[in-house]
Amino acid sequence: MPHKLTGPLVRDLIVALLKDGELWQRPFVDAARHLLQVAVQHAHLSIATLWLRESATSSNLACVAAVDADKPGPGMEGQLINGDSCPVYIAALGRYRVLPVNDVSQHADCQELLKSYFEPQGVVSLLDATLRHRGELAGVLCLEQRGQKREWSETEIGFAADLVDLIGQLWLFSELRRRGELQALLLSIAPELGRDHSVEQLARLALSKLLLFYPGMRAAFFTYNAQARVVDLVAFDGEGLEQVFTPERRRLPVEGTVSGAAIAAGHIVQIPNFEQSAQASTSTGKVAAARGVRCAVGIPLIHEGQAIGTVTLWLRDRNALREEDLEAFELIATTFSVALANAHHVIELRHRTLHDALTGLPNRHKLLLDLQELMNERNGQAEPAGMGLMLLKLRQLEQVHHALGRANGDRLVQLLASKADGLATSLGCQTYRLGEDELAIVNPGHLAPGMAREAANRIQEALQEPVELGGLTLIMRTRAGSAKYPDHAQSAGELLRCADLALQQAVETQAQRARYTPEMQGAGPKAMELLADLSRALEGEELQLWLQPKLSLATGQLSGCEALLRWPHAIHGWIAPDRIVQVAENGDLIERLTMWVARRAIAELEQFDAVGLGISISINVSTYNLMDVQFPDKLQQLLASHGLAPRRLRLEITETALMSDPARASEVVARLAGMGFAVEVDDFGTGYSSMAYLRRLPLAAIKIDRTFVAEMVSSEQDRLITQAMIKLAHGLQLSVVAEGIEDEATAALLRDAGCDEGQGWLYGKAMPLQQFLAWAADRKP
Structure with a gap:
């Protein structure tokens, strides 16, 4: 032919x-x-x-x-x-x-x-x-x-x-x-990490998930007792393993076992000719080999550098696993290790979330919880007992880091924190570490004013005593700021802010210590000036809302735009959007700012409709907005008063905001979606959320952070990560937006990967309304 x-x-x-x-x-x-x-x-x-x-x-x-x-x-x-x-x-x-x-x-x-x-x-x-x-x-x-x-x-x-x-x-x-698919498997386990499972429940869950992805395998889950050098069987799954793990074989010495080989190596161990291996000569190994096991894999579960358990897999085919499978097992091992540690140490993990890793002292979050609890106890009293908060700033710490190295700097912080905590404890007070160079001391109210001042003096003087470190004698200086409940504040956050203003006053005036006064609200450094200016700007026309176009990558047509804050300050020039939000959040103006943005966006939507441009506008939503269960109603009422549908206002929420209080955030997001708002996750990939968590939320889209998009052309890893995120999002029925597109090569890669929308300088920078309308008119077919 x-x-x-x-x-x-x-x-x-x-x-x-x-x-x-x-x-x-x-x-x-x-x-x-x-x-x-x-x-x-x-x-x-x-x-x-x-x-x-x-x-x-x-x-x-x-x-x-x-x-x-x-x-x-x-x-x-x-x-x-x-x-x-x-x-x-x-x-x-x-x-x-x-x-x-x-x-x-x-x-x-x-x-x-x-x-x-x-x-x-x-x-x-x-x-x-x-x-x-x-x-x-x-x-x-x-x-x-x-x-x-x-x-x-x-x-x-x-x-x-x-x-x-x-x-x-x-x-x-x-x-x-x-x-x-493997990521989906791992993410399906992720929600269990924070739950209070027993080790047995966790082991059964882990094996069932694993065997869903690798059907035909047989697997066992062990915990490891390092002192006794034994592994204890927790659960197994697979045909014939009941004959392998009879009651007398539930605790095994690690020597000579697959688990032992994995623990000794500190990484995954594959034994392709199991029936000829030393591990096959043990009592369990002989039974396994007799039942057709030809390949074994030992997966050590390592947490904080220590083996805490193992998962052992058995297969009939010695050539069934590929290199990619072993890489997958590495990811699985990480997930299982965290889950097992969580099951073992729920209390310990909670302790870590509330304590500073370097000093072991309670952290800022624990301080706010403790302050609020103390205030709640006093709220029912006719004359609530006073409570004092002192913030201490360790001066010259950065110079120590530079001169003696980070390790010596950390050691100095530990020494000073320990000294402060010892003195505070002896006085019935509690010490916290709030930041790199900042400590807090809480006087719960049993010290009289004179004794409290004396205690503050003693603690501050003790911290300024000479310290031998790195062959040098160091004399550290401190600044202190204090505030009192109920004289200066009625809530934990407010009390901390007042003490912080006092500390800023001490730093600005180079005083050793400052006590909060109401006058500090208007006489603080730039942050306080900006807060007052922002409050005024929200009442007038000083703030601006610029628009950056979003395009459909498939058609090249304009599909929407993102509203971005601009503030041309009369004295300080253009204030960055992140700085605006920071000032608003610190000064309790974030609700006003968000609603200002929403009102201005709605006004611009009406301008769109007037010229026949029926696209939506995306606005950014803060963590504080997600904590407000009334926020959805406020937005809905605002749109209804202008006769606009909720779908015209897309809401962008960062991963960090979603994870700050997942339960409350889930409630607010669900209400927003139920009202018809399209909720998107902004800066996806830079926070701590997981697809497993996101898939439980009624989201419309994810927005891939520009850090992944920027290097797609030159970095294969970023390209593969971005492609995987797009595929996972589409698998969850989520649309995908890429930001930071600056060249056609990047746009082509995203288009080929199936990304739905894009924005970036390739298409247009953020611009005022009239300029945006002219830009949009020029692009009409």
């Missing part, structure tokens, strides 16, 4: 395959087999096969897909070419991108396989195209001819190269999809 594979036909075939959405959703082997069928049919071949390396360290090639025009069925799939027995052929594959051989019987690179493969298969000519990963040989596409020898044309050689490139893309895509 004549071979009429032309250049245009090859081009049309490859383009059609690239556009075949169903092909890209198939499992990799099925997709590869389809490509082999296309090759056999259109290039009139006898056989087409795809071989992949067994592992990164092996030169063996395993047949994963095969199509034989003369022998329908799987045929050669599963066969193995031993790389050690054909080094010349393997070396040739390493040299050539495409290896065309018209006569295998006469070609030097094919002699090693002549008797074992080519002659039994009747192959006389071959066209091998190599698959590479990170520059190394990863596999080979073999196009073979029986019967009459074949002279391969340039078009056929090019077809083989195009086909193997497409297979490589499918392989990478399948790995991304597999990792996405």
